[in-house]
Amino acid sequence: MKARLGVSALVILFLAGLWLVAAPFAVGYQERGAAYADATINDLWLGGGLAGLSFVALVIYAADALRDLARRGKHADA
Amino acid sequence: MIRKFVGAVVAALAALAGLWLMIAPFALGTQPENADWTNATHSEFFSGLGVAVVGLAGVIAFVLAIHEELVARGLVVPKPRRPEPEPEPVPAAAPQSSSAELASLLAPLVEALREDLNTTPRSGEHRQNGRTSLVGAEENR
Numbered sequence: 568m569k570a571r572l573g574v575s576a577l578v579i580l581f582l583a584g585l586w587l588v589a590a591p592f593a594v595g596y597q598e599r600g601a602a603y604a605d606a607t608i609n610d611l612w613l614g615g616g617l618a619g620l621s622f623v624a625l626v627i628y629a630a631d632a633l634r635d636l637a638r639r640g641k642h643a644d645a
Numbered sequence: 646m647i648r649k650f651v652g653a654v655v656a657a658l659a660a661l662a663g664l665w666l667m668i669a670p671f672a673l674g675t676q677p678e679n680a681d682w683t684n685a686t687h688s689e690f691f692s693g694l695g696v697a698v699v700g701l702a703g704v705i706a707f708v709l710a711i712h713e714e715l716v717a718r719g720l721v722v723p724k725p726r727r728p729e730p731e732p733e734p735v736p737a738a739a740p741q742s743s744s745a746e747l748a749s750l751l752a753p754l755v756e757a758l759r760e761d762l763n764t765t766p767r768s769g770e771h772r773q774n775g776r777t778s779l780v781g782a783e784e785n786r
Contacts, residue, residue, distance in 0.1 A: 570710040573652045576703030580659045583696050587666075590692065596685035606675045606685040613662055617696065624655040631648035 574628060581621035587614025646714055653707035660700030666693025 591597035591607040603611070670676035670686040677683075682690070715721040 569706045569713060570649055573656065573703050573706035573710060576656055576699050576706060577652060579699045580696065580703065583692065583699065587692055590688050594684050594688045596683065604675065605673045606670065606689060609669050609673060610689065613666060617659055617662055620655050620658060624651050627651045628648040
């Protein structure tokens with residue numbers, strides 16, 4: 568139950584990372600065609616990093632859970 | 646187990662990133678001093694606040710999950726809760742040493758009752774002790 572809450576937090580963090588990448592263009596503080604502002608660069612790096620890290624963590628979580636399942640299946644067969 | 650640890654670490658990093666996002670407009674100088682907050686500041690500050698809160702919640706959830714698993718494996722023994730202190734027994738009232746003390750305690754009460762009986766005027770409808778029968782008094786009502 569608590570781990571599920573943590574996974575939910577990771578999913579929300581992943582979505583927040585995507586939002587941060589899109590925010591400069593969605594909110595409108597980055598003009599089209601202009602050089603990236605400092606705020607835009609900050610948001611892109613942080614959002615990209617956050618989304619990437621959260622995604623990797625979710626993949627690791629899923630892979631480890633699947634490995635557990637496979638191990639239990641082997642023990643059940645034996 | 647390792648997946649929960651990874652989750653906790655990533656959530657902690659996200660919480661730190663959220664804190665940075667909250668102060669970034671001021672640290673980078675994109676928010677002019679003594680001016681209303683710009684759109685960028687609003688967006689970054691509240692996004693950072695959300696990320697920090699969610700990251701903190703994720704850290705707490707994963708740490709609790711790790712602790713639960715360690716307890717289930719017997720690697721960690723949960724601290725026994727302190728038993729609530731029992732209320733101290735109220736010392737019982739000292740028993741009367743003799744019936745003489747009891748009599749001396751009750752004497753004023755008996756005296757007051759006797760005086761009350763002697764002084765209270767008796768109206769007609771009340772039965773006077775020993776003078777009329779109970780049945781007769783009830784029939785006269």
